[in-house]
Amino acid sequence: MATQDHRPRVAAERRERMRMRLLSTAVRVGAEKGPAALTIDDVVVGAEVSRGSFYKYFPSTDALLQDVGRQIANELVCMAEPLVQGFDDPAERVAGGIRLVARTALDKPVMAAFLVRLGWPDVHSEDMLLEFVRRDLSAGIRAKRFARMPITLALNIVAGSVIGAAHCMLHPDCEPDFAEQAAAAALRGLGLDREEAKSISTRRLGTIQWPGNGLFAETLALAD
Incomplete structure (x- = not known):
């Protein structure tokens, strides 16, 4: 019986670990x-890799940041989706x-500081997180829960509510219910x-379960 060759899998895992290291370094420095x-140079010094290693994965910092944005959006959607989809009302899901x-x-x-510094998202893009919100906003408009716009x-x-709330909540003197205030606004x-x-914005809401792998986990590990 032929022995299975694990080298391609091991190589793929190694590449993914390096990619995540570069992404998490970009988040911390950014x-x-x-x-x-x-x-x-910020990334290669922070990640302790060579410029050659960087270019094996990304042709530029713009490409790196695009990948960071996609990864953050994907992880946030995967973590938030099970919680907000417990609500039937689009307004409850959006809040x-x-x-x-x-x-x-x-x-x-x-992570929040990086998102705040990243700035206003392009609402015309096909970002996974924006698509997640667009779906519920469209459903709310169709159901006349939201004004037609x-x-x-x-x-x-x-x-604007998310970025503003995150910006405020990074400071220790921010009101503890600022996320609820932003959702209500x-x-x-x-x-x-x-x-x-x-009323909708103060209803019981579950807590995100942060996974043990992915960009969030890698960024936290490198920050320690």
Whole structure:
């Protein structure tokens, strides 16, 4: 019986570990100096690799940051999806998503700082996280839970609430319920009245279970 060759699998695992190391280094450095100021030298020094190793994975820092954005979006969606999909109401799903992502500032401040420094998302992109929000906003507009408006406007309302909340919650003097306040403000912007928006935004919400692998885990491990 032929012995199975494990070398391709081992090589693939090694490549993925290096890719995640470069991504997590970009997050840590980008959280401090801003993604726009990130250089290849910052990444290779922080990750303790050669420039040649960097170029095996990414042709530029722009390509690296695009991969970081996709990875963060994918992980946030995978972690938030099981919690917000427990709600039938699109307004509850949108509010829950805002609260969960904003709370990243408390649980994973390095990741949140990077997202804040990354700035306003391109709401016309096919980013997985934006698609996740777009789905619920579209459902809410169709069901007349939200006011009729262009979907790009609705996305900007939600994105602004998330970024603003995360920015505030990175500071120790921020109100402990700021994520709920931001979610309520977003729902009012989407057309709900003040009392219902507040009620929805303060309902019991589960806690994200952070996985033991992936970009969040790798970034935390390198920060220790």
